[in-house]
Each structure stands twice: as C-alpha cells, then as structure tokens.
Amino acid sequence: MMISVALSSVWLFLAYVALLVVSVTLLFGAVFSVYVFSRHRKYAHIPGPERSSFFLGNLAALQEGKEQGKAMHDLILEWTKSYGPVFVLYLAHHAFVVILDSDAVKYLLVTSNAPKPRMAYAPLFSIYNERFMGCGLATEVDHDKWLKKRELLNPAFHRKFLMNLMRQFNDSADLLIQKLEKCADGKTPVSMLDEFNHVTLDVIAKVAFDLDLNVLAEEETPFVKAIQLCLKAIMRKFMNPLEEYLPFNGHVRREVQEAIRLLRKTGLQEIERRLAARHQGEQIKDDILGHILRASDFLLNPEFQIENALDEFVTFFIAGQETTASQMSFTLMELLRYPEIEHRVRTEIDAILNGRMAIQYEDIGRMSYTSKVLKESLRLYPPAGRLLRQTVKDEVFANIRIPAHSVVMLSTFAMSRMEEYFEDPLIFNPERFDQSESILKYACFPFSLGPRICIGQNFAQIEAKVLLARLLTAFNFTWLPGQSYDMEDNLTNRPKDGCKTYITRRDT
Numbered sequence: 304m305m306i307s308v309a310l311s312s313v314w315l316f317l318a319y320v321a322l323l324v325v326s327v328t329l330l331f332g333a334v335f336s337v338y339v340f341s342r343h344r345k346y347a348h349i350p351g352p353e354r355s356s357f358f359l360g361n362l363a364a365l366q367e368g369k370e371q372g373k374a375m376h377d378l379i380l381e382w383t384k385s386y387g388p389v390f391v392l393y394l395a396h397h398a399f400v401v402i403l404d405s406d407a408v409k410y411l412l413v414t415s416n417a418p419k420p421r422m423a424y425a426p427l428f429s430i431y432n433e434r435f436m437g438c439g440l441a442t443e444v445d446h447d448k449w450l451k452k453r454e455l456l457n458p459a460f461h462r463k464f465l466m467n468l469m470r471q472f473n474d475s476a477d478l479l480i481q482k483l484e485k486c487a488d489g490k491t492p493v494s495m496l497d498e499f500n501h502v503t504l505d506v507i508a509k510v511a512f513d514l515d516l517n518v519l520a521e522e523e524t525p526f527v528k529a530i531q532l533c534l535k536a537i538m539r540k541f542m543n544p545l546e547e548y549l550p551f552n553g554h555v556r557r558e559v560q561e562a563i564r565l566l567r568k569t570g571l572q573e574i575e576r577r578l579a580a581r582h583q584g585e586q587i588k589d590d591i592l593g594h595i596l597r598a599s600d601f602l603l604n605p606e607f608q609i610e611n612a613l614d615e616f617v618t619f620f621i622a623g624q625e626t627t628a629s630q631m632s633f634t635l636m637e638l639l640r641y642p643e644i645e646h647r648v649r650t651e652i653d654a655i656l657n658g659r660m661a662i663q664y665e666d667i668g669r670m671s672y673t674s675k676v677l678k679e680s681l682r683l684y685p686p687a688g689r690l691l692r693q694t695v696k697d698e699v700f701a702n703i704r705i706p707a708h709s710v711v712m713l714s715t716f717a718m719s720r721m722e723e724y725f726e727d728p729l730i731f732n733p734e735r736f737d738q739s740e741s742i743l744k745y746a747c748f749p750f751s752l753g754p755r756i757c758i759g760q761n762f763a764q765i766e767a768k769v770l771l772a773r774l775l776t777a778f779n780f781t782w783l784p785g786q787s788y789d790m791e792d793n794l795t796n797r798p799k800d801g802c803k804t805y806i807t808r809r810d811t
C-alpha cells in the first residue's frame with residue numbers, strides 16, 4: 304500500500320515536471336513566434352527573396368547556393384537584379400536590409416557615420432568564453448570610446464611613421480625571397496596565399512609589436528596555427544551562433560581557447576618586457592604597440608587597462624594580416640591571367656628600380672600603374688566584402704523606408720560588379736581608375752569610408768607594393784593549371800584554390 308502511494312506520487316511529480324516543461328516550451332515558442340512575426344511585419348514593405356521557412360528565413364537559400372558553388376555575395380548580386388538596390392534578407396530571425404545604392408553608402412558611412420550594430424560585432428568579443436578581440440578598435444561599438452582610441456592610434460599610421468617602415472617591409476620581403484628560392488625550380492607547386500599569409504604576419508608582428516615570430520623560417524609555428532584556428536572559429540561562430548554551446552565539441556573548444564591564450568600571452572609578455580625596460584629608464588618604442596599602450600592609459604592605470612591593450616594586440620593581428628595576404632594573392636592571380644597587364648607592371652617596376660633591389664619610400668608614389676592594378680584587384684576581390692551598420696532613425700533610400708534601428712548590409716563586392724556603377728564590371732581593367740575616383744568612391748569601398756575607414760589602409764598599400772615589386776623583380780610565376788579563379792567567402796574573401804604557382808628565378 305505504502306509502495307503504491309509512493310509510486311503514484313513519483314508519477315504525479317514526473318507528470319507535473321513534464322507538464323511544466325511542455326508549458327514553458329510552448330510559452331517560449333509562442334513568444335518567439337510573435338517576435339519573429341513582428342520582425343517580418345516591420346519589413347513587409349521592403350522587397351526581398353521569399354523566405355523558405357518562418358524561423359530560418361532565407362538560410363536555406365544560402366545553403367542551397369553554397370551547394371551550387373555560389374557564395375552569399377553572388378546571391379546578393381542575383382537578388383538585386385530581381386528586387387532592386389534595397390531588399391531584405393532574413394538570416395534566421397535577424398533581418399538585414401541590403402543596400403546597394405551609392406547615395407545611401409555615402410550617407411551611412413560618411414555623412415552620418417552610422418554606428419556598428421552590437422549583434423554583429425559582439426561575437427568577436429570572446430570565443431568559447433575566452434576574451435578574443437574584446438573591445439578593440441574594430442569591434443568597439445560605443446562611439447565616444449572608439450573615437451578616443453582612434454585619435455590616440457591615428458598617429459601610428461601617419462606618413463612619418465610609415466616612411467620609417469620601409470626597411471622592415473624590405474627585410475620581410477628578403478626573407479620571403481630566400482624561402483621561395485628553395486622551391487624556384489619551376490616544378491614545385493607553391494601556394495602563394497600561404498606564403499603571403501606568412502609574410503604579412505611577419506610584417507605586422509615585427510612592425511607593430513617588435514616581435515619576431517619566426518614565421519618565414521618554420522613551416523607552421525604555434526602562433527601561425529593559433530591565428531588560423533581563431534579565424535576558423537570566428538567563421539563557425541558567425542555561420543552558427545549556437546555552435547559554441549553544442550555538446551561533444553570539447554576538443555575544438557579547448558584547442559581554440561588555448562590558441563587565444565597563446566595570442567594574448569604573447570602580447571602580455573611583450574607588454575611586460577616594455578614596461579620593465581621603461582622602469583630602467585628606457586623610452587617606450589614609438590611603434591603601434593607603443594601607441595596602443597598610451598591609448599589604453601596603461602601607464603596610468605595598469606591593473607584595469609591591460610586587457611584593453613591585449614584587445615588591440617589581437618585586433619591588429621586579425622585585421623592587418625589576412626586582408627593584405629588576400630589582396631596580394633588576388634593581384635598575383637590576375638597578373639598571371641592577363642600577361643599584358645603583368646608585363647606593364649614589371650616594366651614600370653624595372654624602370655623605377657633600375658637594377659636596385661630595396662624599395663624606397665619615394666618609389667611607392669611613382670608606381671602609378673601598379674597602384675591601379677592593386678585598386679582594381681580590391682574592386683573585384685575585396686578581402687572584406689560586406690559592412691554592417693545600424694540606422695539610428697527612419698531613413699529613405701531608393702524610395703524605400705528603412706525603419707530606425709535596422710541592421711543594414713553594404714556590399715562593396717556586389718556594387719563593384721553592378722553595371723549601374725561600372726562599365727563592363729567583370730573585366731579586370733586597371734585603367735578604369737584613370738577617371739576621377741570620386742565617381743567610383745561610393746560604389747567601391749574596400750577599406751570602408753568615413754570616420755571608421757580602415758586605419759591601416761596606407762600601411763597595407765605600401766606593404767603590398769613593396770612585396771609585389773620585390774617578388775616580381777626576383778621571380779617569374781606560372782599559374783598552376785586546373786585551379787579555379789573563384790573566390791571563397793569565409794567572412795573574408797580569399798582565392799578558393801590558394802593561388803598555386805610554379806616559380807623560377809627571373810635571371811635563369
């Protein structure tokens with residue numbers, strides 16, 4: 304009797320728990336459905352591709368596109384043909400208003416400096432609970448805090464500072480040339496994307512932080528591996544925000560956490576070294592880390608600000624390395640595809656150098672055709688092809704009302720390929736940059752525009768010219784047959800097949 308009473312109480316309790324779980328789930332489902340419905344209503348007046356699912360929005364279309372080899376950029380280009388320059392996309396319950404209109408770009412990026420949306424930049428704060436880019440310059444969404452940092456870091460990118468970097472750019476190019484000489488036999492395939500990734504990492508580490516990571520000597524140093532692991536983790540996080548919380552991925556979680564700890568520990572060691580030197584009466588070096596330390600008020604309040612200084616350390620590695628490597632790889636890819644353009648670049652560089660090896664600061668301004676080639680490469684293959692911003696109030700673009708607080712997506716990739724803005728947009732034609740740049744400016748913005756324009760734009764372009772000039776002077780490159788010229792869209796864009804080439808010495 305006692306046992307059956309106890310059993311029926313247990314059953315009652317379990318039934319009660321089950322009812323509670325079902326009710327909470329239903330309630331949550333109902334609230335979430337109302338929320339999603341209200342999002343759809345808010346943007347119902349804006350055209351856009353049909354949602355294949357109430358909850359997942361257009362995600363299935365993106366997945367289908369991916370299976371057919373189309374990246375999100377390609378689909379955006381297709382959709383603008385059907386829906387015009389302003390249309391709405393749903394990635395799960397998030398609505399993104401895609402805007403491909405040059406007046407809107409000018410207004411959002413330059414005139415009004417529209418804020419960065421928290422939902423897009425917050426994921427970079429930490430990965431797997433490990434602080435990653437934190438609130439560094441690129442991810443800071445509070446305007447006043449960002450402005451203060453930017454004003455303190457801007458001097459590190461002034462002409463005077465950049466002029467002093469020429470020796471370093473040349474030294475890193477020397478190391479790369481020495482490395483490539485070992486496989487310059489005309490039959491060893493070399494992924495130039497990998498090589499550019501190594502050399503740009505060597506440059507940013509030495510120039511910005513006075514660190515020698517030995518990346519060009521060893522094949523895969525722990526630091527290089529750590530950066531690559533972090534980049535992949537960011538990509539996974541954007542593609543699937545729940546991935547971090549999935550069970551059974553403890554191994555990946557630990558690997559990424561260790562990678563982030565390695566990056567930040569490397570930064571911390573260098574900061575501590577500098578502080579110790581300063582304690583001995585030495586001046587803090589005037590490189591990017593020196594400016595970061597000042598920007599972080601580190602010297603005034605070390606306990607509180609050290610994490611901020613480390614945020615910037617990680618930010619500059621992430622923002623300043625892969626982007627330049629991709630630009631270099633796409634440029635080389637196009638030079639090898641169009642020998643007459645390659646010939647013009649080589650002729651210009653040979654005439655400027657006249658047998659000299661090292662590139663001087665004055666040479667950079669004289670590389671006018673090479674400049675146009677680099678710009679055209681960024682137009683067709685922008686390493687960072689999309690920007691996200693948020694409207695502060697109701698706006699009207701291309702006669703369509705965009706509600707206040709909407710997340711808007713601006714795509715330099717798509718606009719640069721639209722006939723409305725460029726004649727024969729898919730043709731690689733450096734000469735199009737002969738005309739006044741202001742015509743192209745608001746349709747082609749690979750470094751963004753306005754106050755939040757890339758702080759490293761000039762740095763990157765000087766680095767690109769030095770590397771390109773030095774490599775073309777030393778070697779001939781041949782495109783490995785059978786590779787595609789396609790772009791892989793993994794948050795940043797890079798050549799899908801790694802820009803593989805055969806190399807021979809130029810004097811042989």
Ligand code: HEM
Pocket residue numbers: 440441442453507618619622623624626627630685686687690691748749750751754755756757758759760762763
């Ligand atoms: C070809 C090379 C590069 C390209 C295409 C590029 C592109 C961009 C773009 C599009 C942005 C705006 C991102 C946004 O608004 O979300 C940006 C911001 C930024 N870039 Fe670059 N970048 C390049 C190289 C560099 C280099 C070499 C550095 C550092 C040495 C750097 C550091 C930064 C930083 C710190 C920001 C944030 C600026 C701010 O918000 O004030 N970038 N970059």
